[in-house]
Amino acid sequence: MAKSWAKFPHADKKFQYTAVALKKAWDRLHKGDSEPLPKNEVVIDAWIAFHAGEFQTAAKLGVEAGTEGVNVANKSQAIYANYLEATDQIKLELFEEVAGRAEQSQLAQPKNANAYYWQAYALGRYAQGISIAKALSQGIAGKVKTALETTIKLAPKHADAHIALGAYHAEIIDKVGAMLGGLTYGAKKDAALKSYQAALKLNPESAIARIEYANGLVLLEGKKSLKQAEQLYAEAANCEPMDAMEKLDVEQAKAELED
Secondary structure (H helix, E strand, C coil): CCCCCCCCCCCCHHHCCCHHHHHHHHHHHCCCCCCCCCCCHHHHHHHHHHHHCCHHHHHHHHHHCHHHHHHHHHHHHHHHHHHCCCCHHHHHHHHHHHHHHHHHHHHHCCCCHHHHHHHHHHHHHHHHHHCHHHHHHCCHHHHHHHHHHHHHHHCCCCHHHHHHHHHHHHHHHHHHCHHHHHHHHCCCHHHHHHHHHHHHHHCCCCHHHHHHHHHHHHHHHHHHHHHHHHHHHHHHHCCCCCCHHHHHHHHHHHHHHHC
């Protein structure tokens, strides 16, 4: 881990949960990742830190908690790397570390849906960082698809995995075309749209589901989808964030609308 991670720039008292408040809000906060409520107090503390935007503390506590804390460690590190790490090389290293740790935890907990999801998320973001074309040549695409399909098999209501699967299809079609994408990587436009719609149905209050759906539409349909994409971004910008991660999503949507 980098010596000192950048601070979450939108600290807010309403994102600071007590253990009791966290348990009450858990279902809503974890509608995206279907993470079960932990019993371990250190892991609860790690999640409290995560939701408040104290990502480095959350990752550290998660790692220290061992097997039970691996998902909070991976989520904290992946979300931090995606939104707040400014140095590209460090960002890639953080994603690689998450992917490796997630793969290890699949061996210890083969039925842990998020062990597969965080591997897929980290590899997907890593691929975007090095370029999708380079990632395809390294065989990353197959790993991402398998991990996401495993996540959904283990947790069918995992909205975030449906989002990521939609992005998988859309980005491959954008890079290599529909025909090669379909034949070589099993990427299909209708599967992408279906995945995005499934995610929104499972997690209707999600800003990131709308952002990724908008991005996917632009990749798949170009200019003719711009109006729908803008509408999705506007809806995302108006979502009510319940924690630090959701706040980062909403701010991303606002920034996109201003461009």
